[in-house]
Amino acid sequence: xxxxxxxxGILSFVLGVVHSxxxxxxxxxxxxxxGHIVPSQTNKGLREGHLRIxxxxxxxxxxxxxxxxxxxxxxxxxxxxLNAAFVDLITWATVVAMLVGALLxxxxxxxxxxxxxxxxxxxGLLLLGK
Numbered sequence: 001x002x003x004x005x006x007x008x009g010i011l012s013f014v015l016g017v018v019h020s021x022x023x024x025x026x027x028x029x030x031x032x033x034x035g036h037i038v039p040s041q042t043n044k045g046l047r048e049g050h051l052r053i054x055x056x057x058x059x060x061x062x063x064x065x066x067x068x069x070x071x072x073x074x075x076x077x078x079x080x081x082l083n084a085a086f087v088d089l090i091t092w093a094t095v096v097a098m099l100v101g102a103l104l105x106x107x108x109x110x111x112x113x114x115x116x117x118x119x120x121x122x123x124g125l126l127l128l129g130k
Contacts, residue, residue: 002076004129008122009072015118016065023058068094072126091126098123 031039031051039055040048072094075087102119109116 002079002129004125005072005076005079008125008129009069009074009076011069011118011122011125012072013066013069015115015122016062016069019065019115020059020062023062028055028058068097076129088130091130095123095126098126 028039031041033040038052040051042048042051071090075082075090079087098119102116102123105113105116105119
């Protein structure tokens, strides 16, 4: 088993879950009508349709994180049985996505959001496990 890929996969999955849970609690909980899942209460300058797509995109990022995590955990367990070129493609695509994601989060939050550190750590683990 490739421990680096396994840890990177678990971190990716956990990051996705934490992202959704904290987003619901800190950002979206006060923006929905009672009994509704999708938030619709807006502020000045933000239309309902925009809030809804922000909410959907927020959780889409979490779903992608969980899926990437599942792929990395599977690769960690059966890497020797898989096509090396295919694993290399998945690895490099994930490293680039995590590095760009880390950069965007760090820039967008002036380094105050801890998500960029986890994204950078995932990329680093994949490079170490290569």
